[in-house]
Amino acid sequence: MRISIIGSGNVATHLGKAFYHSGHEIADICSPSPGHARALASLVNARALTQPSALRKDIDLCLIAVKDDVIEQLASALDFRETVVAHTAGSISMQTLSGSSPYYGVFYPFQTFSAFREPDISRVPFCLEANRQQALERLRELAESIGGKIVEVDSPGRKTLHLAAVFASNFTNHLYALAGELIREKGLPFDIMRSLILETAEKAVNADPFTAQTGPAVRNDQKVIREHLHQLEGQPALKQLYSLLSASILNSHKKPNI
Amino acid sequence: MRISIIGSGNVATHLGKAFYHSGHEIADICSPSPGHARALASLVNARALTQPSALRKDIDLCLIAVKDDVIEQLASALDFRETVVAHTAGSISMQTLSGSSPYYGVFYPFQTFSAFREPDISRVPFCLEANRQQALERLRELAESIGGKIVEVDSPGRKTLHLAAVFASNFTNHLYALAGELIREKGLPFDIMRSLILETAEKAVNADPFTAQTGPAVRNDQKVIREHLHQLEGQPALKQLYSLLSASILNSHKKPNI
Numbered sequence: 025m026r027i028s029i030i031g032s033g034n035v036a037t038h039l040g041k042a043f044y045h046s047g048h049e050i051a052d053i054c055s056p057s058p059g060h061a062r063a064l065a066s067l068v069n070a071r072a073l074t075q076p077s078a079l080r081k082d083i084d085l086c087l088i089a090v091k092d093d094v095i096e097q098l099a100s101a102l103d104f105r106e107t108v109v110a111h112t113a114g115s116i117s118m119q120t121l122s123g124s125s126p127y128y129g130v131f132y133p134f135q136t137f138s139a140f141r142e143p144d145i146s147r148v149p150f151c152l153e154a155n156r157q158q159a160l161e162r163l164r165e166l167a168e169s170i171g172g173k174i175v176e177v178d179s180p181g182r183k184t185l186h187l188a189a190v191f192a193s194n195f196t197n198h199l200y201a202l203a204g205e206l207i208r209e210k211g212l213p214f215d216i217m218r219s220l221i222l223e224t225a226e227k228a229v230n231a232d233p234f235t236a237q238t239g240p241a242v243r244n245d246q247k248v249i250r251e252h253l254h255q256l257e258g259q260p261a262l263k264q265l266y267s268l269l270s271a272s273i274l275n276s277h278k279k280p281n282i
Numbered sequence: 283m284r285i286s287i288i289g290s291g292n293v294a295t296h297l298g299k300a301f302y303h304s305g306h307e308i309a310d311i312c313s314p315s316p317g318h319a320r321a322l323a324s325l326v327n328a329r330a331l332t333q334p335s336a337l338r339k340d341i342d343l344c345l346i347a348v349k350d351d352v353i354e355q356l357a358s359a360l361d362f363r364e365t366v367v368a369h370t371a372g373s374i375s376m377q378t379l380s381g382s383s384p385y386y387g388v389f390y391p392f393q394t395f396s397a398f399r400e401p402d403i404s405r406v407p408f409c410l411e412a413n414r415q416q417a418l419e420r421l422r423e424l425a426e427s428i429g430g431k432i433v434e435v436d437s438p439g440r441k442t443l444h445l446a447a448v449f450a451s452n453f454t455n456h457l458y459a460l461a462g463e464l465i466r467e468k469g470l471p472f473d474i475m476r477s478l479i480l481e482t483a484e485k486a487v488n489a490d491p492f493t494a495q496t497g498p499a500v501r502n503d504q505k506v507i508r509e510h511l512h513q514l515e516g517q518p519a520l521k522q523l524y525s526l527l528s529a530s531i532l533n534s535h536k537k538p539n540i
Contacts, residue, residue, distance in 0.1 A: 093505050115506050134474060136482055136496045140489055147477035181468045187510050192461035192475050193482040194497030195527045196454040201491040201534065203450035210439045217450050218487045219405035220393055224451040225483035227399055229476045233459040238394045239452030247351050248373050252445050261533065265526055269453045272519055276459065 025166060028052040028070075028079050030098060031089035032060035034137040035112050037067070039089060042145045042170040044068035051080045076101045083107050085162060086124075087131060092116050099124045108159045114186025117179045118153050129154030131163050132182055133172070136193050146171035151182050202262065234276070241273035283424060286310040286328075286337050288356060289347035290318035292395040293370050295325070297347060300403045300428040302326035309338045334359045341365050343420060344382075345389060350374055357382045366417045372444025375437045376411050387412030389421050390440055391430070394451050404429035409440050460520065492534070499531035 025048045029036050032055035044050050050070040055061035058074055065072035073079065076098060079086065086104060088095055088111040095116050102109060104125035111121060114132050121128035132151040135143055150167040152174060154160035160176075167174050177185060200221060204214040227236040240248040249270055256263040283306045287294050290313035302308050308328040313319035316332050323330035331337065334356060337344065344362060346353055346369040353374050360367060362383035369379060372390055379386035390409040393401055408425040410432060412418035418434075425432050435443060458479060462472040485494040498506040507528055514521040 149474050184468045187513050188461035188464040191457045193478050196457050197482050197491050198531045199449045199454050200486045203446035206446040210442045216407050220451050221483050224455050225479050228458045233455050255445050273456045
């Protein structure tokens with residue numbers, strides 16, 4: 025497949041490399057920052073550009089992998105005839121691309137990407153949606169070619185997935201960071217959390233997180249909860265978070281008729 | 283080593299089996315529930331009892347692996363002379379055991395244990411503390427014999443670890459559960475979260491969670507945040523959690539002078 029990518033961030037870079045290493049031809053990398061465009065283009069043997077109007081027209085797919093809030097503006101600058109145009113965003117409606125091409129869709133990788141870490145693409149579910157069957161088939165073929173899993177989801181479902189990802193990934197990661205701060209104040213290294221964090225994640229995905237819940241809140245152990253809140257005196261934001269999350273666990277697990 | 287265990291829950295069971303399979307002799311399993319005591323005793327070739335007063339005296343270690351709020355009462359029923367008495371609790375002071383034996387300490391596994399899952403003991407850090415060097419050496423020898431990692435922590439440090447574990451394990455697990463509820467309402471299976479949850483945990487422990495933070499809050503993407511809050515209309519508890527966690531991420535990552 026001949027593909028161009030708009031964007032040069034984490035998603036554009038990891039996907040661009042995966043496409044290239046699976047034998048696809050990367051035509052253009054387009055980014056407003058010439059240095060970033062050239063850096064990614066050199067990795068995937070592509071041409072670097074800064075203006076979407078300069079994109080080659082004879083491509084099979086134009087993938088928009090940029091921040092959510094610039095997709096709409098970018099889409100209005102595109103005018104393809106045969107090329108499938110797709111974005112990679114969780115929260116943006118597919119219809120945003122309706123003026124960019126007769127064939128449009130969404131290619132949303134349900135994963136967190138960072139510059140410092142190579143993702144295992146074969147574990148990534150790709151959430152696909154398209155306005156026409158031919159466009160969906162092209163996106164499906166692309167996801168399969170890089171070893172990804174395929175999930176067909178409409179725009180409302182994808183928005184819910186995006187919101188759920190914030191809870192399951194962004195917020196959990198922040199809780200790891202808060203836990204790390206707490207123990208570093210006592211001179212203990214973050215590394216001590218390693219096995220607890222991995223085991224919690226593995227338990228949740230190998231059973232289900234409701235069944236896997238442990239800790240004082242699910243036991244309604246008010247003595248420990250009071251002691252923890254006492255330890256958090258002087259850190260009102262953490263204390264409020266502790267109270268709210270404990271109440272939420274209690275509420276989820278409350279027994280009927282109690 | 284000849285060991286008796288008070289308790290028959292997840293911690294008692296997983297540790298008891300690990301001791302037994304590493305060649306230690308398990309003398310007694312003591313639990314107020316005779317059925318539970320017998321079930322664990324049969325797994326580790328021990329005698330089952332319900333009264334602490336009936337525990338054999340000629341043992342090297344008596345391990346109290348029960349709920350935090352009954353340790354104090356149990357400790358007052360023990361009267362050993364040579365035996366090291368230790369509990370496995372994160373939040374209970376070592377001094378609680380000072381009347382149980384001249385040799386006492388803490389053997390706190392920094393891990394979450396569930397009945398349905400065999401833990402990998404070689405990944406578990408054991409937080410050790412004791413009132414005398416000989417007692418500490420015995421606890422250290424025991425942890426090493428089952429392949430655990432050793433961390434020496436005093437009672438205040440251990441209480442902070444316990445609090446941090448609630449954030450990094452109990453609360454993150456609850457966020458997985460909340461995310462699962464959100465997507466199940468759209469007919470999507472929890473399994474779709476699998477790779478995201480594992481990758482987030484692996485990123486955090488292989489880099490550090492502050493650097494690994496992604497999502498709308500760290501980018502201060504107010505448009506997506508507003509959209510998510512709008513999606514949570516009608517679920518006030520979730521909406522409040524979303525706001526508080528997003529504010530906490532923003533606050534942690536705010537740039538100086540902005």
